[in-house]
Amino acid sequence: MDNVIDQSGILAISTRLQRLADALRKEGQLIYQSFGIEFEPKWFPVVYTLHLKTSMSVVEIANEIGYAHPSTISLLKELEKQQIIKSKKDKTDERKRLIVLTPKGKALVSAMQPVWNNMQKALSQIADNKNNLMDAIIEAEEKLKVSGFLERSQKIRLSGDVR
Amino acid sequence: MDNVIDQSGILAISTRLQRLADALRKEGQLIYQSFGIEFEPKWFPVVYTLHLKTSMSVVEIANEIGYAHPSTISLLKELEKQQIIKSKKDKTDERKRLIVLTPKGKALVSAMQPVWNNMQKALSQIADNKNNLMDAIIEAEEKLKVSGFLERSQKIRLSGDVR
DNA sequence: TTAATTTATGTAGGAAACTACGTAGTTTTG
């Protein structure tokens, strides 16, 4: 609480969230480097998803990781260039591209297991406090699913709350 | 917990943080609009800071809001174009620009008080759960200040934890 | 079975932050 933004409290929450996301992503990058692994934090959602689900279309991946599909496409381009994934046309639906991990991709996933394990421990240290950050995120997202920020604002306004 | 990324848990925490930040910022924009006020969520840190501190240099603002100074400069450019702030050279230090709210900026801050009040209530609804999101952020940031993500990762690695 | 709609993918460009680097004042130091 040593600066104005901290004091402004919850109003700057999206700023705070983004700052934290940024910090963790950047340090995550350094951790992969420190393990001598060529991998970028932003690739994690796609690669982890393909590791579990084997073969998916572009839009399926996008939905799974909660990204817009153009963002997913550009990640897939990078991963294809790195030969971590490859894709082939779906025989039964010519529109679809089925994405799979390459052998190199699978080897990478294996090699990253200890890194992910390590990161998980470090992140748990950071996020598990009186209030657990991951749980707080999940809870907030659930609230938002029930009724969004705008909707809540309007309900509060209509309830005669003009102070 | 209905998709792979949710299940991957804490490893995707920076993704989750960013997604939430994005969602709140976008809805925040809609709330300002619904109140008929021309204001962007990203301006909040600068404007709120100037509201409290009256007159500050570019770098002082950047430090206060926790942004890199070039980010601050581009926000200040927008705010100057909107005539919400203005700046003048510091007489005693020719390098510095002192930034202040214009009368229009001050009027805007007044007009936004009920909006900020409303948002604060809506955000509290969203963020206050079994785990309070804002407190969780603060606690995690404090942990990071003591020892960063990378540093913790390395300590965990050195402590013979090779599982 | 053609026309309308929906779905899957792709491209282009935008938003909100960042880093790297350069210039010009200010302060410190030898």
Place this chain on the structure above:
DNA sequence: CAAAACTACGTAGTTTCCTACATAAATTAA
């Protein structure tokens, strides 16, 4: 007090996501 170091500001370009729009294949409906 001149040289070196530091500080303030600015520009350029990058990163990681996004939205808007286009096209083509598949499905649904008339």
